[in-house]
Amino acid sequence: MGWFREKKAKEVEITCTFCNGTGRDPFTIMSPLATCYVCNGKKKVRVASPNVRCSYCRGMGVTPVGARNACLACHGIGFIPARETAETCLTCDGTGEDKIGLYCLQCHGSGKAVPLAV
Ligand SMILES: [Zn+2]
Ligand SMILES: [Zn+2]
Ligand SMILES: [Zn+2]
Numbered sequence: 001m002g003w004f005r006e007k008k009a010k011e012v013e014i015t016c017t018f019c020n021g022t023g024r025d026p027f028t029i030m031s032p033l034a035t036c037y038v039c040n041g042k043k044k045v046r047v048a049s050p051n052v053r054c055s056y057c058r059g060m061g062v063t064p065v066g067a068r069n070a071c072l073a074c075h076g077i078g079f080i081p082a083r084e085t086a087e088t089c090l091t092c093d094g095t096g097e098d099k100i101g102l103y104c105l106q107c108h109g110s111g112k113a114v115p116l117a118v
Contacts, residue, residue: 017038019036019038033109045076045077057071057109059078
């Protein structure tokens with residue numbers, strides 16, 4: 001996990017998963033020179049810590065449905081804020097996906113039973 005860079009206690013900065021750190025739209029939907037709309041061309045995104053890999057997109061940051069857009073569950077980041085003790089989501093059995101192929105609303109695609117922060 002050398003690509004994790006600690007910034008603040010509650011957030012880490014990671015290389016943008018969606019554009020793989022290029023800062024460009026990986027699917028060139030707008031134009032080949034369009035900036036990545038997940039990191040706004042900054043090549044880095046911030047994610048809360050602790051976090052879990054997004055089960056819905058398998059950490060790729062790309063939605064499994066349609067395949068050219070940022071994952072709706074993690075917003076293209078590939079990680080979802082979570083508690084370290086989070087258990088497997090019983091609603092989707094940890095897949096992060098519901099029966100019709102959308103992300104599981106219960107765990108927000110994380111595949112983990114994430115307790116709501118109080
Ligand atoms: Zn990006
Ligand atoms: Zn995702
Ligand atoms: Zn779930």
